[in-house]
Amino acid sequence: MTNNRISVAHLNAGTAPLSTDPARDVVPRAGYSFSGCCSLLVLCLLGAGCESTPHPAPVMDATVGAQPAGDQSGPSVEAGAQRPTAYIVQKGDTLYSIALNHGINRKELAEWNNIPESGAIHIGQQLSMSAPHAQAGPSLFSLSDSPPPSAPTATRDSGLPSEAKPLANTNKLKTEPRAFKLPYSEQAIAQLKGLTDMPRTVLAKVDPMIEKQTGTVIPPTEVIADPDRIEWIWPTKGKLLEGFSEATKGIDIAGKAGEPVTASAGGKVVYSGAGLRGYGKLIIIKHNNTYLSAYAHNNKLLVKEGQTVVKGQKIGEMGSTDTDLVKLHFEIRKNGKPVDPLKHLPGISG
Structure with missing residues (x-):
């Protein structure tokens, strides 16, 4: 009875009675369940640790110079580059x-x-x-607003230092957008043909050492030979269309296409071409260090740069290039400034 009660009690408690056989009851059943749970817990923890490890970032190809196909282009100047x-x-x-x-x-x-x-x-x-640059000045045909450099003039030695005047700055340039033609200036001509040499003023020397009756000795002096002695002639025969003004800077003479245009005075051709805006086919003659003359709107140019011409020589043929009327636009410049040709020409043409 006693054994049966014990068995029933064990059954009611949910456990089996201890066996008297040592081979069967070496490890209790309850002990086996605890160790198994521990093992299972360790495995779960390890598995959770593996699951929580972040995935490595994908490897990107960062090869230098790689770019989307749509962004590829030929060689060009980078934005902002000089x-x-x-x-x-x-x-x-x-x-x-x-x-x-x-x-x-x-x-x-x-x-x-x-x-x-x-x-x-x-x-x-x-x-x-x-774009080429040109010196700021009045329109196209301004042989610079400042006179060209000339040789220093000799004066009587007074023992006092002379006041030096700085030369005008000819390096200030003005941009003309979208145009190759330049304003008419000595700098513009130099850009077009590389003209740099300028004639020098001629000096005439007075007889040395003149002694007055009073016995006072006068030292030798030097005077400038007059460069203004030019006998001008009309460059063509025709009716005067328009006179001189600050706007025209010269005169317009009517004529027919192909009529001769002649040099108004002898000199050297310093420009012959059509690169100066507003003047068509243009010829410029430098007569000395003071005067030059210009002949615009020609139909044909018969002289070349560097060529020496004489007064009355045919240098071109009248036309209407860069204008709407057959005419000759004639200008005279004195030290780079436009002057009225009618004050220098002999009477009225035609």
């Missing part, structure tokens, strides 16, 4: 490729460098990469 002022033509270059690589309009590049419509360039040619 564009070179000049470029030397290399083998394989074309006007279009140079303009494209430097972000310049092809037509503007051609205008800046006086390149023909064919776009012909050659290896080693230097191209200007920006």
